[in-house]
Amino acid sequence: MEFLKDHIPPVRRSLLSVPADNRRALEKAPKLDCDGVIYDLEDSVAPEKKSEARDNLAQAFSQQPQSQQQRIVRINPLESEFGADDLKLVAKIKPDAVALPKVEHASEIAEVVDMLAQFAPVRPIALWAMIETPKGVLNASSIAAESKGLKCLVVGLNDLRKETGVLPQAGRAYLVPWLMQIVLAGRAYGVDVIDSVFNDFKDNAGFASECAQGRAMGFSGKMLIHPAQIEMANQHFGPDPQSLEEAEAIVSAFEQPEARSLNVINLNGKMIERLHLVQAKTLLAQAAMILERKRSR
Numbered sequence: 426m427e428f429l430k431d432h433i434p435p436v437r438r439s440l441l442s443v444p445a446d447n448r449r450a451l452e453k454a455p456k457l458d459c460d461g462v463i464y465d466l467e468d469s470v471a472p473e474k475k476s477e478a479r480d481n482l483a484q485a486f487s488q489q490p491q492s493q494q495q496r497i498v499r500i501n502p503l504e505s506e507f508g509a510d511d512l513k514l515v516a517k518i519k520p521d522a523v524a525l526p527k528v529e530h531a532s533e534i535a536e537v538v539d540m541l542a543q544f545a546p547v548r549p550i551a552l553w554a555m556i557e558t559p560k561g562v563l564n565a566s567s568i569a570a571e572s573k574g575l576k577c578l579v580v581g582l583n584d585l586r587k588e589t590g591v592l593p594q595a596g597r598a599y600l601v602p603w604l605m606q607i608v609l610a611g612r613a614y615g616v617d618v619i620d621s622v623f624n625d626f627k628d629n630a631g632f633a634s635e636c637a638q639g640r641a642m643g644f645s646g647k648m649l650i651h652p653a654q655i656e657m658a659n660q661h662f663g664p665d666p667q668s669l670e671e672a673e674a675i676v677s678a679f680e681q682p683e684a685r686s687l688n689v690i691n692l693n694g695k696m697i698e699r700l701h702l703v704q705a706k707t708l709l710a711q712a713a714m715i716l717e718r719k720r721s722r
């Protein structure tokens with residue numbers, strides 16, 4: 426896997442949102458098997474608790490300076506009375522990324538990048554954008570194309586439903602065109618795409634079917650609200666045994682001397698090209714990363 430070493434896309438199957446004012450949840454989060462934690466200062470924290478929530482995060486990060494999980498802090502909008510203080514905290518605790526809610530234009534990302542460069546000039550912090558308003562969806566491609574430092578688009582369907590009047594329905598039929606627009610925008614510009622939260626955390630069948638749909642649509646993972654959703658998200662968005670077996674077979678087939686100078690081969694009645702070899706190697710590398718993380722826990 427030598428050639429992939431610096432290019433393995435980060436694994437983002439499961440991203441658990443944790444309200445930063447909830448000390449119990451903050452304590453639990455680092456021990457959970459999710460790929461990332463989104464520490465929320467925005468909608469899950471009441472205005473009078475924002476300051477306490479920031480203090481909690483400062484304490485949590487100082488107690489655990491490194492983490493196997495990707496750590497993302499979702500701040501309040503910059504134009505709100507809380508945005509600037511949130512960003513100062515981000516500059517101090519240095520998470521892996523800062524998530525900006527309700528992004529509608531690339532200029533909002535640029536503004537955060539500039540402010541962070543002032544507060545924390547040494548190490549740039551990656552940006553994630555929540556796409557959860559009608560303008561956000563319409564502008565998803567310019568947001569992805571023009572935002573330096575942007576690594577992820579995360580869909581927020583609660584806000585999008587609120588803003589558009591689309592009803593929550595199994596199968597998300599009326600939302601699928603917008604979801605695909607966001608997937609396409611991200612993929613066109615090398616920005617990862619994460620599917621929205623599923624609110625009914627006791628409905629396992631509904632959640633499983635939405636994970637399967639999100640995976641089939643091309644999302645890399647799902648934002649989660651409850652620890653009970655982690656395992657299923659990991660299963661649906663992670664490499665399954667059959668895909669791993671197929672990936673091994675593809676790698677091995679291209680290693681045969683007779684395949685070395687071929688760009689296309691017949692593998693058990695299926696056309697396989699070198700682009701499938703790249704996909705196979707990426708999958709195997711991600712699976713190895715997941716295993717390694719499990720072992721070192």
Ligand SMILES: CC(C)(COP(=O)(O)OP(=O)(O)OC[C@H]1O[C@@H](n2cnc3c(N)ncnc32)[C@H](O)[C@@H]1OP(=O)(O)O)[C@@H](O)C(=O)NCCC(=O)NCCSC(=O)C[C@H](O)C(=O)O
Pocket residue numbers: 441442443444449450451453454465468469557580581582583584585621622650651652
């Ligand atoms: C939804 C919840 C309020 C439910 O909480 P609770 O009633 O405490 O659930 P349980 O009793 O089932 O909890 C069992 C234990 O698990 C811990 N727990 C629960 N949730 C979390 C969590 N998110 N992270 C870590 N740990 C968690 C409880 O503390 C219990 O532990 P124990 O005491 O040991 O038994 C709650 O799950 C919750 O607040 N979830 C997150 C809400 C949130 O972050 N909202 C913002 C993100 S959603 C979003 O972004 C929408 C988007 O913007 C959009 O527009 O769509």
Ligand SMILES: [Mg+2]
Pocket residue numbers: 468526557581583584
């Ligand atoms: Mg929202």
